Amino acid sequence: MKRFAAVVLAALAVSGSAFAQASLKKSSSLPKIDGVVGASEYQYSDTLNVGIKVFATLGSDDNLYLAVEAPTSGWVAAGVGGLVMNGSRLFLGAVQDGKSAFLEKSGVGHFYADAKQLVVEKWAVSSSGGDTVMELVIPSSAAAWKGQINTIWAYSNSPDFTVRHKVHASLSFTLQ
Numbered sequence: 001m002k003r004f005a006a007v008v009l010a011a012l013a014v015s016g017s018a019f020a021q022a023s024l025k026k027s028s029s030l031p032k033i034d035g036v037v038g039a040s041e042y043q044y045s046d047t048l049n050v051g052i053k054v055f056a057t058l059g060s061d062d063n064l065y066l067a068v069e070a071p072t073s074g075w076v077a078a079g080v081g082g083l084v085m086n087g088s089r090l091f092l093g094a095v096q097d098g099k100s101a102f103l104e105k106s107g108v109g110h111f112y113a114d115a116k117q118l119v120v121e122k123w124a125v126s127s128s129g130g131d132t133v134m135e136l137v138i139p140s141s142a143a144a145w146k147g148q149i150n151t152i153w154a155y156s157n158s159p160d161f162t163v164r165h166k167v168h169a170s171l172s173f174t175l176q
Contacts, residue, residue, distance in 0.1 A: 024058040025176035031065045033135045035126030050167040067135040070155035076134045079152040080143035083170045093125035093134030094159035100125040149173040
């Protein structure tokens with residue numbers, strides 16, 4: 001089952017993804033990690049052409065604040081470090097049986113493995129009205145490479161992390 005979930009996440013980064021480019025600069029206005037994305041809470045926000053809403057702030061505290069909101073009661077995912085699964089840090093969130101659930105994994109080829117070192121400092125997941133939101137905080141050094149942060153995003157119609165995603169997209173941030 002773990003292998004199936006890895007194959008699912010691999011597809012998240014390689015087939016039919018939408019690709020976008022944006023920029024981030026350090027901000028002293030930091031989002032509250034509570035599973036709810038407020039208006040103007042994040043420095044960057046956009047709805048990718050696959051219906052995934054993504055949010056990001058590069059904090060003056062050297063942390064990267066990320067959020068994903070999708071029209072599903074299933075899981076949502078974000079990955080940092082690449083535009084493909086291999087080598088990316090993967091974060092999955094869902095509400096399962098009324099409780100928030102979260103996974104942090106490492107992409108290995110078209111699969112994932114347990115992360116050798118966890119980097120998430122804080123996370124929150126909520127599901128309401130047919131939408132699922134995941135917010136998280138990681139050190140920007142865990143995501144940035146050569147002045148850029150590459151991300152992948154996805155969601156599923158099921159809260160079961162082993163169920164294949166419905167859509168996925170990519171987004172690259174240039175750091176200013």
